Amino acid sequence: MLDKAPNAKLAGVLASLGKAIEAGDIDGVAAMFQQDCYWRDLVAFTWNIKTMEGRDAIRDMLAAQLGHVKPRNWAISARDDATETDGTLEGWFTFETGVARCRGHLRIRDGRIFTLLTAMDELKGHEEPSGVRRPNGHPDPAPDGRAGKPWMQRRQEEDAELGHTRQPYVVIIGGGQGALGLGARLKQLGVPTIIVEKNPRAGDSWRVRYKSLCLHDPVWYDHMPYLNFPTHWPVYSPKDKLGDWLEMYAKVMELNFWGSTLCKSAKYDGRAQEWTVVVERDSKEIILRPKHLVFATGQASRRRMPKLPGQEIFKGEQQHSSQHPGPDAYVDKKTVVIGSNTSAHDICGALAELGADVTMVQRSPTLVVGTEPLHRIATGVLYSEDAVARGIDVEKADYINASMPYRLMGADQKPLYDRLRAEGAEFFKALEAAGFRLDWGDDETGLFMKYMRRGSGYYIDIGASQMIIDGRIKHKYGQIDRLTETSVVLADGTELPADLVVYATGFGSMNGWVADIVDQATADKVGRVWGLGSDTTNDPGPWEGEPRNMWKPTQQEALWFHGGNLHQSRHNSLFLALQLKARMEGIPTPVYGIPEVHHTS
Numbered sequence: 001m002l003d004k005a006p007n008a009k010l011a012g013v014l015a016s017l018g019k020a021i022e023a024g025d026i027d028g029v030a031a032m033f034q035q036d037c038y039w040r041d042l043v044a045f046t047w048n049i050k051t052m053e054g055r056d057a058i059r060d061m062l063a064a065q066l067g068h069v070k071p072r073n074w075a076i077s078a079r080d081d082a083t084e085t086d087g088t089l090e091g092w093f094t095f096e097t098g099v100a101r102c103r104g105h106l107r108i109r110d111g112r113i114f115t116l117l118t119a120m121d122e123l124k125g126h127e128e129p130s131g132v133r134r135p136n137g138h139p140d141p142a143p144d145g146r147a148g149k150p151w152m153q154r155r156q157e158e159d160a161e162l163g164h165t166r167q168p169y170v171v172i173i174g175g176g177q178g179a180l181g182l183g184a185r186l187k188q189l190g191v192p193t194i195i196v197e198k199n200p201r202a203g204d205s206w207r208v209r210y211k212s213l214c215l216h217d218p219v220w221y222d223h224m225p226y227l228n229f230p231t232h233w234p235v236y237s238p239k240d241k242l243g244d245w246l247e248m249y250a251k252v253m254e255l256n257f258w259g260s261t262l263c264k265s266a267k268y269d270g271r272a273q274e275w276t277v278v279v280e281r282d283s284k285e286i287i288l289r290p291k292h293l294v295f296a297t298g299q300a301s302r303r304r305m306p307k308l309p310g311q312e313i314f315k316g317e318q319q320h321s322s323q324h325p326g327p328d329a330y331v332d333k334k335t336v337v338i339g340s341n342t343s344a345h346d347i348c349g350a351l352a353e354l355g356a357d358v359t360m361v362q363r364s365p366t367l368v369v370g371t372e373p374l375h376r377i378a379t380g381v382l383y384s385e386d387a388v389a390r391g392i393d394v395e396k397a398d399y400i401n402a403s404m405p406y407r408l409m410g411a412d413q414k415p416l417y418d419r420l421r422a423e424g425a426e427f428f429k430a431l432e433a434a435g436f437r438l439d440w441g442d443d444e445t446g447l448f449m450k451y452m453r454r455g456s457g458y459y460i461d462i463g464a465s466q467m468i469i470d471g472r473i474k475h476k477y478g479q480i481d482r483l484t485e486t487s488v489v490l491a492d493g494t495e496l497p498a499d500l501v502v503y504a505t506g507f508g509s510m511n512g513w514v515a516d517i518v519d520q521a522t523a524d525k526v527g528r529v530w531g532l533g534s535d536t537t538n539d540p541g542p543w544e545g546e547p548r549n550m551w552k553p554t555q556q557e558a559l560w561f562h563g564g565n566l567h568q569s570r571h572n573s574l575f576l577a578l579q580l581k582a583r584m585e586g587i588p589t590p591v592y593g594i595p596e597v598h599h600t601s
Contacts, residue, residue: 006082010091013108018074018095026062030055034112038405042119043575044102045069046592047582049552051405051545061592068590070098077103080396088114092399099124099587100578105403117403120578126585128188155254162256163288168194169584171277171290173263173517176205178562178569179296180246181225184253185577188226191584193256194288196279200259202250203243205298211326212350213239215566216342216460218375220383222566223394224249225573236371236462266293266518268558275558292580295513296562302508306338310483314501321504327351334497335359336488338480339504340366340436342459347502349464352472359474359496361488365439367447367458368431368465369420374447377423378416383567398571406452406532406545410445417446430469435477442536451565452547453539455530456506509601510561511549518559526554527597529561544595551576553591 013032020028033039039052045065052058074095076082082091089108096102101124105117122128129135139148149157162168170186172179175197186193199205206213215222215237219229222237227249234241250257261281268275277288303320311318316333321343327350335351337344340362351358380386382397392400404412417440421428428438439457441450450457459465467473478490488496509530515523529549535541546552549561551572562576563569582589 006084006089006091007076009084009089010082010093010106010108011076013089013106013111013113014074014076014093017113018072021062021066021071024066026059026066029062030059032113033058033116034109034114037112037114037116038407039116039118040402040405042117042402043578044097044100044104044118044120045071047553047579047589048591048593049546049550049572049575050593051407053405053407053545065590065592068098068588071095071102072097096124099582103399105399107403115403115405115408117399119399119402120575123578123582123585123587126189126581130188159256162192163194163258163286166192167289168192168256169290170194170292170294170580171196171275171288172294172296172562173266173513174205174296174298175199175202175257175259176296176298177224177242177246177566178298178564178573179294180250180253180255180257181569182294182296182562182573182576183255183257184225184249185573186580187253187255189577189581191577191581194290195250195255195257196261196263196277197257197259198262201243201247202255202257202259203246204259206239206243206246209239209322210324210343210347210350211240211328212346212353214462215239215242216371216462217565217567218379218383220385220387220394220397221379223570224566225570227252228394263517268293268518268522268556270557273558292558292560292583294560294562294576295510297510297513298563302510302512304506304508305503306480306505308480308483310489313485314483314498315485316499316501318501318503321347321502322507324502327354327356330500331356333357333499335500335502336361336496336498337502337504338488339363339502339506340459341456341504341506344502344504345459345461345464347504348473349462349467352464352467357474359476360468361480361490361496362437362475362477363479364457365437367439367441367450368428368436368461369417369447369458370424370427370461370465373420373423374460377419378413378446378448394570398567401567402571407543409452410443410449413445413448414443417441417444420446427465431465434469434471435475436465436468437477449534453532453534453536456538510563511601514559522556522559524600525597526556526559526561528599528601533598540599542598548595553579553594555594555597 039058041050052061077092080092093104100120101122102120107115139150141148169191170193172195175195179195183193183195218235219233261279264278266275266277274289274291275293279286324347331354335358337348338361348358348360447458468475478492481489481491488498509528511523511526511529531539531548533541533544
């Protein structure tokens with residue numbers, strides 16, 4: 001019985017919390033939290049993705065939302081025992097609201113709540129048809145008793161009708177993994193959806209990238225909703241293999257995927273509460289009138305191209321890293337790659353492998369960490385074969401991740417990167433001796449915080465760093481002054497002969513696509529996408545506490561953004577799908593705490 005003591009403690013705290021919440025005792029609820037406390041809510045209470053920091057923020061949220069939410073039936077999880085380590089009691093629980101079934105997680109220190117996660121799982125009366133609710137598969141008989149339509153006929157009719165004689169409720173712009181995962185969630189919830197993609201096939205957004213590209217995150221981190229990769233899948237997915245998987249996924253999940261379709265414009269009619277979306281498909285313009293529009297164009301999709309003196313006179317070839325086809329055509333060329341993050345390293349590495357003359361121009365310090373130590377020390381704790389053996393499947397790993405507020409993540413991550421630095425000290429010393437300038441983030445909290453704050457500034461090493469050390473990839477540090485007809489000239493006067501210049505200069509905010517497709521005013525209205533407001537490099541404050549504008553309501557009614565890496569797209573697609581389904585069914589969704597816009601791009 002002693003091993004169950006943490007369960008009893010957690011049950012006691014949860015019972016007190018539930019009683020105070022159900023009684024509407026807001027001050028009593030706040031008193032159960034530490035002064036330094038965090039409540040992260042994923043749709044359940046706020047119809048938003050929001051973290052309340054401190055007792056006053058929790059009071060304000062409850063005062064606004066408690067009358068709508070009607071939470072009840074609090075119970076510790078029957079699947080997971082509570083634990084108590086180094087004075088922190090933590091565990092999982094379930095509860096309900098008036099419209100949904102939910103789950104949560106508590107961390108308790110010195111008898112008071114330190115962190116609380118609440119997350120919506122499903123809408124009552126609108127559960128997904130899975131498990132015991134899965135469809136039979138046989139055609140449903142027609143009302144007049146005749147045989148029902150077989151599956152293929154129903155799919156063909158849906159394809160012929162949706163977007164033509166029947167309007168979708170949601171249009172998703174972009175056809176990458178984020179769009180497909182969200183489309184699959186919406187399909188299971190019965191939300192009519194069309195995915196609009198300019199490339200011909202699902203997965204092409206990966207196929208068109210440089211041929212050496214592989215995912216730098218491990219397979220356990222990258223599963224799609226409902227359908228895990230098979231156990232023989234490589235740890236790091238080659239881009240064309242992933243493209244084929246996504247094409248298969250779109251078919252198996254029965255998605256309405258419109259390939260070779262260009263979204264030309266979109267305009268919102270607030271009076272009619274619908275969008276007018278003009279697309280071009282098969283050389284014809286089609287007008288779609290969805291109620292909601294989702295931009296799933298990818299956090300790394302809108303090219304950022306620098307404007308440099310001399311670009312117009314350069315006689316060689318210039319391309320953004322996203323346009324680079326691979327090294328084969330450039331083996332006998334002199335290549336200068338401007339940038340020093342992931343794409344720059346991958347492109348330089350592939351060229352150097354073939355013996356090409358390639359120079360990387362590094363303009364600012366870069367975080368570098370090897371794939372093996374990163375996985376062993378950081379990601380593999382929750383996403384690995386070992387984690388699976390310990391009972392941490394991908395869903396549990398996602399929620400463990402979600403239970404940690406972003407404000408606390410830096411302190412949680414820093415010891416991991418201190419260890420990585422210490423283990424790789426000789427390697428990093430050799431890399432710096434080659435002229436490469438390293439950093440570990442403004443506050444030395446490492447790769448994940450850099451990614452969440454700015455989406456750039458790092459490289460997960462798969463071999464290119466050693467090529468820099470060995471001199472196979474030439475390296476220069478400095479700013480670009482200009483291009484001549486045949487070279488790139490640095491600010492210090494160094495001249496680098498070039499036949500090809502690759503701009504590995506990153507990508508702009510996703511709201512740039514809104515400016516292109518809707519208008520600049522709407523793009524400015526919703527503001528910058530991504531970043532936490534950490535007031536670190538390329539992530540200006542004030543603090544927001546959640547990724548800007550992602551997976552949640554924005555300042556523009558019925559306009560949403562969906563993206564992130566495969567893990568984030570997978571996990572958050574559920575919460576975005578639930579928000580859209582609730583609106584389709586007319587369920588009240590009183591949103592709490594849509595942030596003000598502080599940055600337009």
